[in-house]
Amino acid sequence: MWKQFANQWALVTGASTGLGAEFARQLASHGMHLVLVARRGELMDELATELHTKHGTQCLVITADLSSPGEPQRILAEIAAHGKTIALLINNAGFGIVGEVHNADVDRILTMIRLNVSALIELTYLVLPEMLQRGRGGILNVASLSAFQPVAYMGAYSASKAFVLHFSEALHCELRDLGITVSTLCPGVTRTSFFDIAGAPGWLRKHAALDVDYVVRKGLKALSRRRQYCVPGWRNFLLTLLVRIASRRRVVKESMRFFRPQPPGKH
Secondary structure, three states: OHHHHOOOEEEEEOOOOHHHHHHHHHHHHOOOEEEEEEOOHHHHHHHHHHHHHHHOOOEEEEEOOOOOOOHHHHHHHHHHHOOOOEEEEEEOOOOOOOOOHHHOOHHHHHHHHHHHHHHHHHHHHHHHHHHHHHOOEEEEEEOOHHHHOOOOOOHHHHHHHHHHHHHHHHHHHHHHHHOEEEEEEOOOOEOOOHHHHHOOOOHHHHOOOEOHHHHHHHHHHHHHOOOOEEOOOHHHHHHHHHHHHOOHHHHHHHHHHHHOOOOOOOO
């Protein structure tokens, strides 16, 4: 499959750090050129220099906030203006929010929904017409282990990732016979800044986590094998099976102990 994508262009969102930057590194090692999209342009410029030096990769850096209306169209217009065609889309951009209902920041939650859901859908549908015309292409959407269950204190986030999983699985079946592969990566706890941004700093120090290179490698392997979805780590995969057996009430109740806010002074 990677011979098919060699010397072609991949669009990676959330490409400045974490999983997005690692996707860029591994795709560059497979011979792909990259459109890097994120809010932090300086970090992407550094990454682009690294990839060009190591792999000879061409990079187009586009600084954008995908939670803002109109940004997906602007990004695709800029790509077209540079004469580039997207063969592979990695919808990685997203963030989570941890907190109690009575402290909810509704504006921030809606921003999260626009990024996690709306931008992903818009980019997917914007790149599909050319892929359908060529009869080939790939889309990898990053969901989460929480896509398989509701998570207390992260209700809006887990719901957004359930949407991504269901949307992507439907497209997988619709498009697989048309030469286009849509896969969903559902990572569990991974060593990134996710929890610090979400409002649970230090959470990684208390829980086992996977490395970003392993998670990305598994995601790209699933895409290359045209798999419907991928859950890196056998313990995480086992959890997706257990939540199907347990009652829905039990599943969400058990999730409460992971992110329940502690009383002041208690760790």
